[in-house]
Amino acid sequence: xxxxxxxxxxxxxxxxxxxxxxxxxxxxxxxxxxxxxxxxxxxxxxxxxxxxxxxxxxxxxxxxxxxxxxxxxxxxxxxxxxxxxxxxxxxxxxxxxxxxxxxxxxxxxxxxx
Amino acid sequence: xxxxxxxxxxxxxxxxxxxxxxxxxxxxxxxxxxxxxxxxxxxxxxxxxxxxxxxxxxxxxxxxxxxxxxxxxxxxxxxxxxxxxxxxxxxxxxxxxxxxxxxxxxxxxx
Numbered sequence: 391x392x393x394x395x396x397x398x399x400x401x402x403x404x405x406x407x408x409x410x411x412x413x414x415x416x417x418x419x420x421x422x423x424x425x426x427x428x429x430x431x432x433x434x435x436x437x438x439x440x441x442x443x444x445x446x447x448x449x450x451x452x453x454x455x456x457x458x459x460x461x462x463x464x465x466x467x468x469x470x471x472x473x474x475x476x477x478x479x480x481x482x483x484x485x486x487x488x489x490x491x492x493x494x495x496x497x498x499x500x501x502x503x
Numbered sequence: 504x505x506x507x508x509x510x511x512x513x514x515x516x517x518x519x520x521x522x523x524x525x526x527x528x529x530x531x532x533x534x535x536x537x538x539x540x541x542x543x544x545x546x547x548x549x550x551x552x553x554x555x556x557x558x559x560x561x562x563x564x565x566x567x568x569x570x571x572x573x574x575x576x577x578x579x580x581x582x583x584x585x586x587x588x589x590x591x592x593x594x595x596x597x598x599x600x601x602x603x604x605x606x607x608x609x610x611x612x613x
Binding site: 394421423425430431432433435438440448478480482484486490491492493494495496497499 | 533534536538543544545546547548551591593595599600601603604605606
């Protein structure tokens, strides 16, 4: 079974802090994604990556950056956390040449105070 | 951008009843997928239906797709307490990104 893990289930940070969210998948998937999920808004794509060191902006990249130095790991970085970044963050991965079924991690609930 | 929209936003049913939810989307798709999310967890893939398919079954799940109306429905038959979750449709167009709706929250009462 594909396993996608995220470094923390719950995280509390202060405004202005630099925040790292880590995601690791163990199935050699080429694609990796970061979403945020807010009530009533569904999942919104922040960034995605289709290969090591490659990244593309999603629908809401402002205030975020990403890093993909190894195929299995995709990190989301909040350079200076703000209260409006309080949200559930979900990581997902998928095979490049498949039907785009995505496999999700358990999520990180981030609170910025 | 959000392409799929689920309807209703919330659904409450008695155990053993069927639950039906709908998804509408705006642009042409290659396939449409349904995912389930239990409270506070990640999403789990349920079923995928391709644009040239009209109906698909998986266990107690039945999905239909009407590309002329740009809509899909998910039917859960003989619901159980464990079906309590949020259900999302997701569409893909011409790349490997998915566009998710806001979801339907289903509560199954014992």
